[in-house]
Amino acid sequence: MSIIPEIKTVFMPPDDPRAAYKLRVFEALGMKCGDLPENPADCRGGLLELSSLSAFPANCAAMINEARAVLVAPELDGGIIAGLDIKNSNKLIPALPMRYWGMVESVSDFIKNKNGGDLVSFRIFMNLPEGRKGMFGDFSKSFLPQVIDIACLIASDKPDKIRLQFTPGFNCVFGIVQFPGNIIAELDVNECLSDSLEPVRFIHAYCKEGAISNLPFSGYTNVEGALLATAAGITRPVYEHNLWDGGDELDNFYFRMIYKIRNGESLSVPGVIYGRLVKAIAAAAGSGVAVLNGGAA
Amino acid sequence: MKKMKLAVCGTANPHVRLYYGQFATADFIDLKAICDHDEKRLRDAQDFFKARNMPVKYYTDSNEMLQKHPEIDAVMVGSDNIHHCEHTLAVAEQGKHVFSMKVMSMDENECRTMIKACRQHKVILQIELELHFHPQILNLKKLIESGRLGKVHTMYISNISQSPICYYPNWGVPLLSYGKIVPIRPGEKVCRGGAITDHPHPFDLARWLNGAEFAKVYAVSARNMRDYLEVEDHAAINAEMTNGANVFINPSYAHLEERAVTRRLYWPKSLECMIKAVGTKGTYITDFWNKPHYMLGSGLQSPNRLLLGGGGGCPEFGESRLDSFYLAVTGQRKIESSGEDGLAAVRVMNAAYESIYSNKTVVF
Numbered sequence: 001m002s003i004i005p006e007i008k009t010v011f012m013p014p015d016d017p018r019a020a021y022k023l024r025v026f027e028a029l030g031m032k033c034g035d036l037p038e039n040p041a042d043c044r045g046g047l048l049e050l051s052s053l054s055a056f057p058a059n060c061a062a063m064i065n066e067a068r069a070v071l072v073a074p075e076l077d078g079g080i081i082a083g084l085d086i087k088n089s090n091k092l093i094p095a096l097p098m099r100y101w102g103m104v105e106s107v108s109d110f111i112k113n114k115n116g117g118d119l120v121s122f123r124i125f126m127n128l129p130e131g132r133k134g135m136f137g138d139f140s141k142s143f144l145p146q147v148i149d150i151a152c153l154i155a156s157d158k159p160d161k162i163r164l165q166f167t168p169g170f171n172c173v174f175g176i177v178q179f180p181g182n183i184i185a186e187l188d189v190n191e192c193l194s195d196s197l198e199p200v201r202f203i204h205a206y207c208k209e210g211a212i213s214n215l216p217f218s219g220y221t222n223v224e225g226a227l228l229a230t231a232a233g234i235t236r237p238v239y240e241h242n243l244w245d246g247g248d249e250l251d252n253f254y255f256r257m258i259y260k261i262r263n264g265e266s267l268s269v270p271g272v273i274y275g276r277l278v279k280a281i282a283a284a285a286g287s288g289v290a291v292l293n294g295g296a297a
Numbered sequence: 298m299k300k301m302k303l304a305v306c307g308t309a310n311p312h313v314r315l316y317y318g319q320f321a322t323a324d325f326i327d328l329k330a331i332c333d334h335d336e337k338r339l340r341d342a343q344d345f346f347k348a349r350n351m352p353v354k355y356y357t358d359s360n361e362m363l364q365k366h367p368e369i370d371a372v373m374v375g376s377d378n379i380h381h382c383e384h385t386l387a388v389a390e391q392g393k394h395v396f397s398m399k400v401m402s403m404d405e406n407e408c409r410t411m412i413k414a415c416r417q418h419k420v421i422l423q424i425e426l427e428l429h430f431h432p433q434i435l436n437l438k439k440l441i442e443s444g445r446l447g448k449v450h451t452m453y454i455s456n457i458s459q460s461p462i463c464y465y466p467n468w469g470v471p472l473l474s475y476g477k478i479v480p481i482r483p484g485e486k487v488c489r490g491g492a493i494t495d496h497p498h499p500f501d502l503a504r505w506l507n508g509a510e511f512a513k514v515y516a517v518s519a520r521n522m523r524d525y526l527e528v529e530d531h532a533a534i535n536a537e538m539t540n541g542a543n544v545f546i547n548p549s550y551a552h553l554e555e556r557a558v559t560r561r562l563y564w565p566k567s568l569e570c571m572i573k574a575v576g577t578k579g580t581y582i583t584d585f586w587n588k589p590h591y592m593l594g595s596g597l598q599s600p601n602r603l604l605l606g607g608g609g610g611c612p613e614f615g616e617s618r619l620d621s622f623y624l625a626v627t628g629q630r631k632i633e634s635s636g637e638d639g640l641a642a643v644r645v646m647n648a649a650y651e652s653i654y655s656n657k658t659v660v661f
Contacts, residue, residue: 120520123547174453192580194579223587
């Protein structure tokens with residue numbers, strides 16, 4: 001438990017483009033939110049949410065000095081901040097929400113605690129469907145830098161070399177980040193997934209004696225290990241036939257039955273058992289109890 | 298069905314023993330002989346086939362085997378990579394068809410020599426690039442060709458496995474796998490011949506699926522997870538294809554193996570063969586080693602511990618490794634994954650090694 005009192009108020013410019021979303025967050029956390037006040041003293045002990053601003057209002061230094069914490073755009077020109085008369089610049093927090101992703105914390109803890117020995121390499125997959133384009137801000141100025149930022153957090157180091165290969169015409173990048181000690185990070189970052197897909201957000205870190213990952217073993221693809229997504233929807237194709245769009249796994253049952261019958265591989269089940277089952281269930285519907293002897297059910 | 302009379306030349310490649318069960322049961326194969334200069338491996342093969350009462354002959358010398366079995370139609374070349382060329386040439390000269398384990402050789406000149414010899418002697422040379430036959434991947438190829446995904450502009454392909462070297466020590470000897478000793482980077486102890494050499498599939502699939510060649514390759518290799526390995530266990534490659542597609546490849550031994558006496562491929566996710574193809578009209582994701590269910594049982598390879606299962610497929614006859622080779626040998630099917638395909642993959646793999654060594658992009 002922290003002995004520091006919670007921040008209870010937030011001040012935010014009214015034209016913040018993500019105001020609606022942010023207000024929901026503040027409300028859920030029981031924080032009161034208001035516009036930037038005319039009197040800087042009103043900011044005392046509060047949070048100034050200035051992350052949408054590329055330039056500050058005239059009285060911002062005074063507001064910053066009164067506030068407990070100030071959220072600023074991470075790409076903000078350092079010169080702007082240096083030019084302000086700010087008593088304690090430690091209160092300026094870059095708005096990098098990806099840093100607070102639970103998986104980043106888990107991977108960082110895993111490495112820090114040496115649960116799997118020393119880090120060797122890691123992969124970050126951060127793919128957004130086209131319809132969610134921009135949710136982390138501009139692709140090149142905010143989204144991609146944030147992914148590289150979490151790579152640096154995980155490696156706990158500054159990179160020796162970053163190589164980014166863009167797919168021409170798309171917000172789509174593969175990256176290789178080389179850290180000291182020959183630690184390598186792979187980045188797969190794009191906003192190109194089909195809209196019916198959930199975002200793909202996985203980290204898989206490899207250490208000398210272990211690994212940590214949220215890449216799912218199960219539930220991502222169907223039992224055949226495949227999924228096909230378009231803007232209209234997701235199908236999980238059967239491996240017997242690429243042109244069959246069955247929807248989900250349940251819709252594939254009938255298809256596979258006919259496929260097996262066609263190939264002479266149908267399952268032969270004595271009809272008498274099924275018939276007895278149906279009769280017993282019908283009896284149960286009347287009496288509430290069904291008993292089927294003889295090991296048939 | 299007329300059976301294909303088959304011999305096996307070398308069992309050093311761990312994939313060879315994956316075929317033993319098929320040799321014993323398939324109705325289109327008549328296994329005649331096996332040779333290996335390594336007596337232990339040869340004994341393992343003897344134990345397997347004797348237990349099944351199969352009249353297979355065993356040799357420690359490949360030339361002796363070829364001379365004593367003029368009746369054979371084809372030979373599976375499963376020796377260490379460094380011996381593939383010598384064995385393939387000997388087999389081709391005898392007029393026998395060749396089914397070669399991958400990689401055919403990391404020496405591109407040797408690859409060309411093998412292709413030329415097989416052409417001259419009018420025999421088939423098929424390389425074991427078996428992912429062509431995995432139904433999920435075959436479906437992706439058909440989806441791309443049909444235009445269903447639109448223009449595929451981005452593709453991520455992984456081929457991540459456990460290290461086989463604890464169980465097949467020859468697999469970690471750079472000279473045997475790569476054919477010569479070349480450090481992964483100037484002055485380093487770790488040499489070429491590991492994760493990249495062992496995983497030609499992504500390089501092959503990038504070509505095969507995109508219907509395009511590699512234009513540029515940039516590659517890195519992280520420090521090894523396993524300090525005792527002489528060969529690299531990590532690599533990451535970013536490439537540009539001639540059709541403009543942006544391709545990322547991860548061929549690694551990044552999945553840690555269990556510390557078990559016998560190799561277990563069940564550790565939660567022993568292998569990952571993932572392809573994520575993003576096109577202008579759709580996205581296709583597949584992992585052949587997807588594990589959609591769990592199981593626990595005394596009869597499993599790792600008894601009574603929770604295991605993840607799944608994957609697999611149900612190819613039809615002619616759409617798998619040996620049966621497709623059989624159909625090609627009997628003139629009923631075109632060769633899948635030819636020597637030319639094998640060489641094309643090797644060229645890119647060597648470019649990746651060169652890029653790691655120089656820390657520069659290699660342009661074809």
